[in-house]
Amino acid sequence: MSENYQTVLNHLLFHKALISETEGGQRINRYLAMLNEIDQGMHVAVRDPFEKSVVAAFELVLERQMDPWEINLTPFTKLFLEKVKKEGTVNFVTAGKLVFLAWSILKLQSDKVLLNAMPPEAPPDDGAWDLDMFRDPADLDYNQVVLDGTATPLTEAIRREGRRAVTLMELMDAFDEARREADLQLQRNALREAAIRKFAPNFHQKVHGEDLTEDIALTWQRLAQFNGEPIPLRQLTVGDIWDEVTVFMSLLFLAHLEKVKLWQKDYPYGEILVKRLSMEADLPTEELLAIPALGPKPPAPTPEAVP
């Protein structure tokens, strides 16, 4: 049993003593079991990515002999990411949570610094002379204080505390929060998929079902099977409405590109004939790229995204 193991064990037991059994005793018991297995050199076999993160954090603390009461997040985050990368999969939720935790602590420290920098509140003025306020020599004669060489009457410079230490238990809390968020996200995804299946069963097919370039290429392939003689439009379709509309739309663009000639024998609904004017097997990509995109436009890049 290593000394560091004992320190980490004491740390966990201390936190276990602080909380009630119903709130987190089981969680810390699980951590204790993991810690014990790691210390005995056993491989902790877990499949849950969050449990893996917890195991990796414990291993790191033991290997690097970190103080569980004072873990510097900057090197820890770096070492943790190196470790999980070696494992093959990176849990970005947990990694992001660590960064968030580091940021939170930094912000708390900044708030504290700002609070310290605020001038003290003046005592309420009741109108009477208060000679006691001059009992400090510095308040009466600044030069004399400097000459005496006692305390320098200068305001202490505001500096950010460079350390960002957290306890091991705070880290574990961050992992646990990450797990809860991920569970919620998985539930949301499952509900979303269930709703799509219920209310719009062919949603994905619909979203990706309108690609003019693809439609035109398909129609051109069908046209290429004929040797350039005028053919009735109905020979290019397979009979259902969707296919009819697809071919109809594609032929309009092909006519605009002067790849085909279209005419109708009798209005309003006479036979429509199609004649291929170009003998190319495939349409040039640059011509297909000029075809307008359908559906909503993709969002414009945000100013932050522009280098």
Added chain:
Amino acid sequence: MALIFAIQEYDPSPFYLLDEIDQNLDAVNAEKVARMIRRNSNAAQFVQISLRKVSLKEADHLIGVTMTPESVSEVIMRVNLADIEDEKPEKPSEVLTA
């Protein structure tokens, strides 16, 4: 669009000309609008300019318009979708494509 349709529901017109109202809609909403127009075509006539297949599919008649090299728009074909067996229309509505 919902507001305009709501106003029209309150004070209907006998004839509507819609110009690419579904151009920037995603496929699901474009289909919803197309179905609504289809349903409302029982009470009014709709002529709609559209490039969306989901809208064309709901129409009774298609009128194909394209631009010639001389920059002149030309009607080059008319298709009666009502002739296609698997879709029988109740009332006529027309869709122009350009």
